Amino acid sequence: MTSPVWHPFTQHGLGDPIPLIARGEGARLYDADGNHWIDAISSWWVTTHGHAHPRIMAAIRDQSERLDQLIFAGWTHEPAETLAAELIRITPDPLTRVFFSDSGSTSVEVALKMALGYWYNIGEARSRILVLEHSYHGDTIGTMSVGERGVYNRAWQPLLFDVDTIPFPHEGLEQSTLDALEAACAAKPAAFIVEPLILGAGGMLIYPAWVLAEMRAICARHGVLFIADEVMTGWGRTGTRFACDQAGVIPDIVCLSKGLTGGSLPLAVTLCIEPIFAAHFSTDRAKTFYHSSSYTANPIACAAANANLAIWRDEPVQQRIEALADAQGAHLAMLSHDPRVAKPRRLGTIAAFDIIVPDSGYLSNLAPRLIAFYRDEGVLLRPLGNTVYVMPPYCTASAELNRIWSAIASSLGKIEAT
Numbered sequence: 001m002t003s004p005v006w007h008p009f010t011q012h013g014l015g016d017p018i019p020l021i022a023r024g025e026g027a028r029l030y031d032a033d034g035n036h037w038i039d040a041i042s043s044w045w046v047t048t049h050g051h052a053h054p055r056i057m058a059a060i061r062d063q064s065e066r067l068d069q070l071i072f073a074g075w076t077h078e079p080a081e082t083l084a085a086e087l088i089r090i091t092p093d094p095l096t097r098v099f100f101s102d103s104g105s106t107s108v109e110v111a112l113k114m115a116l117g118y119w120y121n122i123g124e125a126r127s128r129i130l131v132l133e134h135s136y137h138g139d140t141i142g143t144m145s146v147g148e149r150g151v152y153n154r155a156w157q158p159l160l161f162d163v164d165t166i167p168f169p170h171e172g173l174e175q176s177t178l179d180a181l182e183a184a185c186a187a188k189p190a191a192f193i194v195e196p197l198i199l200g201a202g203g204m205l206i207y208p209a210w211v212l213a214e215m216r217a218i219c220a221r222h223g224v225l226f227i228a229d230e231v232m233t234g235w236g237r238t239g240t241r242f243a244c245d246q247a248g249v250i251p252d253i254v255c256l257s258k259g260l261t262g263g264s265l266p267l268a269v270t271l272c273i274e275p276i277f278a279a280h281f282s283t284d285r286a287k288t289f290y291h292s293s294s295y296t297a298n299p300i301a302c303a304a305a306n307a308n309l310a311i312w313r314d315e316p317v318q319q320r321i322e323a324l325a326d327a328q329g330a331h332l333a334m335l336s337h338d339p340r341v342a343k344p345r346r347l348g349t350i351a352a353f354d355i356i357v358p359d360s361g362y363l364s365n366l367a368p369r370l371i372a373f374y375r376d377e378g379v380l381l382r383p384l385g386n387t388v389y390v391m392p393p394y395c396t397a398s399a400e401l402n403r404i405w406s407a408i409a410s411s412l413g414k415i416e417a418t
Contacts, residue, residue, distance in 0.1 A: 105138025
C-alpha cells in the first residue's frame with residue numbers, strides 16, 4: 001500500500017523513493033535498519049547545533065510536563081516572556097517589540113501586515129512593497145507575492161498582489177541596483193523587503209555587506225520601512241548571529257525562524273521598532289493588529305528556543321561556526337578547479353557553486369538525478385536546479401564534511417550533465 005502522505009516540493013509521479021527516518025543525532029539521520037545519511041542542508045536550513053541536541057530535548061520534555069499550550073490573545077506565559085526579553089537583549093536597541101508566529105512564511109506575512117498597518121494607522125496612503133529580484137520569502141499568498149514569480153507559484157498568480165522589483169546587485173552592477181532603489185523609494189512605497197547578504201532559494205546569490213548598508217540608508221532617507229528577512233540567514237549561517245550585523249544595519253522589522261529553536265520545533269518571531277507598535281497602540285480597538293494563529297508562542301516551542309539561546313550564551317557556538325566556515329571554504333577551493341564548476345561562493349557556513357549544464361533552469365533534470373545520487377551515497381543534499389549548496393549543522397565533524405564533499409566530487413565525475 002502506498003503512503004497517503006502528500007510531501008512538499010515533491011512530484012510523486014516520478015516515483016522516487018522516500019526514506020523513512022526513525023531518529024536523528026548530531027549531523028546524522030538514521031532509518032530503522034541503522035542506515036544513516038549526513039544532513040548536509042540542516043533539514044531545510046533549520047538545524048543549527050545538531051539533531052536531538054540534549055539541552056533542547058531536555059527543555060522540551062520539562063516544558064511539556066507543565067504547560068503544553070495557551071491562547072496568546074490576552075494571556076501570556078513565562079517561556080514566551082523570557083524568550084522575548086532575551087531576543088530584545090541580543091538585537092539592536094531600536095527593536096523593542098516581539099510578535100510571535102509559527103513559521104518563516106508567517107513571520108514575513110506579519111512583517112508585511114505590520115508595515116501596511118503602520119501607514120494606515122498614521123493616516124498615510126502608502127501600500128506599495130519593494131522587493132529584490134530572485135528573492136524568496138515563503139509559500140503563503142503574501143510571501144509569494146513578494147518573492148520571485150516562476151513555475152513554483154504560477155498557478156496562484158491571480159491571487160498575488162503587484163510589487164515593484166529592484167534588480168539584484170550582481171558584481172559590477174551594484175550601483176544600478178542602488179539607483180533603482182533610490183528611484184523607487186522616491187515614489188513613497190510602504191516598505192522594502194530583503195534577504196540580507198544572500199538569497200537562499202533564489203540560488204544562493206551573494207551580495208556584499210556595503211550594498212546592504214546602502215540599501216538601508218536609501219530607505220531611511222525616504223522614510224521607507226526596511227524589512228530584513230533573516231529566516232534563513234539568522235542564527236549564524238552567514239558567519240555572524242544575524243546577517244545584518246555584518247553591514248551594521250538595523251532593520252525597522254526583522255523576521256526570524258528556522259534556527260530560532262535550534263531547528264527542533266516550529267516557531268517564528270517578527271521584531272519591530274517602537275513607532276510601528278505605537279501606531280497600533282490605542283484605546284480605539286479598530287487599530288488593533290489583527291493577526292494570530294492558534295499556536296502563537298506555543299510554550300513548548302518557546303522553551304526550545306530559550307534552550308537554543310542558552311547554548312549560544314554558554315557554549316563556543318561562534319568558534320564552531322568559524323571552524324565550519326573555514327572547512328567549507330577549503331573544500332570549495334579544492335573543487336573550484338573542476339571545469340564543470342562555475343561561480344564557487346561561500347558566505348559563513350554556506351558554500352555553493354553552479355554546475356555548468358546546457359539546461360540550468362529550476363526544472364532541469366539534473367537536480368533530481370543529483371538528489372538520488374547523493375541519497376545513495378549516504379548524504380542529504382537538495383540542489384536548487386544546477387546550484388549545489390552545502391549548509392550543514394555546526395556540529396558536523398571533519399569526517400562527515402569530507403564525506404559530503406567526496407560525494408559532491410563523485411557526482412561531477414559520474415553523472416553526465418545533460
